[in-house]
Amino acid sequence: MSPVRRCSRTACGRPAVATLTYVYADSTAVLGPLATYAEPHCYDLCAEHSERLTAPRGWEVVRLSDPSAPSRPSGDDLEALANAVREAARPQERGDGSPGGGRRTADPMEVARRGHLRVLRSPDS
Numbered sequence: 001m002s003p004v005r006r007c008s009r010t011a012c013g014r015p016a017v018a019t020l021t022y023v024y025a026d027s028t029a030v031l032g033p034l035a036t037y038a039e040p041h042c043y044d045l046c047a048e049h050s051e052r053l054t055a056p057r058g059w060e061v062v063r064l065s066d067p068s069a070p071s072r073p074s075g076d077d078l079e080a081l082a083n084a085v086r087e088a089a090r091p092q093e094r095g096d097g098s099p100g101g102g103r104r105t106a107d108p109m110e111v112a113r114r115g116h117l118r119v120l121r122s123p124d125s
Helices: 047-051 075-089
Strands: 018-023 028-033 042-045 060-063 110-114 117-120
Touching: 018 047
Parallel strands: 028 060
Antiparallel strands: 018 028, 018 042, 110 117
């Protein structure tokens, strides 16, 4: 017997990543992280089948998230990443012989810069 649990769907041999349980009294299908061990009235599903899961008419699907699983990036995360890349791609301001040797005055904590690295002043000083 294989130590890896497989999807319960017929003709699907992919590894299981989620467990489906039906609560008949509440007309609810609960899809959560893969259970610690196989239960007789629960169904193990692969990633594809767990994402495509639908319930019968009148039933509700409750999807429990796995806190240890990596979360998908949200639109805000992707936008923040794009903004950071745009900011890094902008040409750096070079010193024009003014005091401070090209140091930016917008950031009072920045003391020096070398490439993408910055030397910051301690907040106590």
